[in-house]
Amino acid sequence: MILSITPNPSVDISYRLASFRLNTVNRCSHVHKLAGGKGLNVARVIHLAGRKVCATGFIGGANGQFIKEELDRLQIRHQFVEVDGTTRNCIAILHDEGMQTEILEEGPRLTKRDEENFLSQYCKLLDSASVVTASGSLPKGLDATFYTKLITIAKEKGKIFILDTSGNPLKEGIKASPFLIKPNLQELSGLAGKKLQTMDEVKKAVLSLARWNIPCVVVSLGKDGALGYLGGKFYQIIPPKVQAVNPVGSGDSMVAGMAIALSEGLPDQLVLVYGCAFGTLNAIEEKTGFIRKELLNEFIGKTEVIPI
Secondary structure, eight states: OEEEEESSOEEEEEEEOSOOOTTSOOOOSEEEEEEESHHHHHHHHHHHTTOOEEEEEEEOHHHHHHHHHHHHHHTOEEOOEEOSSOOEEEEEEEETTTEEEEEEOOOOOOOHHHHHHHHHHHHHHHTTOSEEEEESOOOTTOOTTHHHHHHHHHHHTTOEEEEEOOHHHHHHHGGGOOSEEOOBHHHHHHHHTSOOOSHHHHHHHHHHGGGGTOSEEEEEOGGGOEEEEETTEEEEEEOOOOOOSOOTTHHHHHHHHHHHHHHTTOOHHHHHHHHHHHHHHHHTSSSSSOOOGGGHHHHHHHOEEEEO
């Protein structure tokens, strides 16, 4: 089983408008609402691929209840820690020739007791998991070392840990040496302390992470695929050419693909292939964090991994 952690989940609401105007009424007939957050995208994609997954994190209030009901409807196993306060809304307004305006709530403030309850449950869930993914921002009340604690516990139990976050939680998390991190260029630049503009600079930044003993670093490059560092070697990961419909959630889908490959003990290069193929599959769908299982083999076969 793969355990997917979303510390700060959300109810994602999207409004599709022909145009968006300030300081007036905007009427909308197309509304989409789903259980959101990066880790829940990961869990949904793993489930759609036909693999076992359990979603966990913190939820509260009516929005938390909506998330549980949505996961039940999709038949995705979940085990959350209930907290006071209400799980946040994240609103996306899609308008005016591909533009997107987002309004993101912060979510509830957690207590030390909430964290202790989660860590107790986490230790139990690890017993039946082979791979752990942890994705996204941390809610108020958790300090930046929260992921560091999760990684340390997982490693003590011999579990593979994939970390996909940014900012201080990423800077602190890498100190615990997760098995895999998946920064984009902006996030890697944050770790490097400067804007990375050339591939040589990107590779040097990846190598600089060696002091933290991170076996695998995958730098997502959007439509250009990814740069992978695994087994002491660099690889260029080239996706099949597609017409992207909605790339949002492709990074989460990449995490899902790599988690599946690692859970099944596939060779290094196939871990990278699975990640890129899953991310590309998401990009051709209108829904966020969604793939079609029947296309998996085709896209895996069309994804190239070249040692560089």
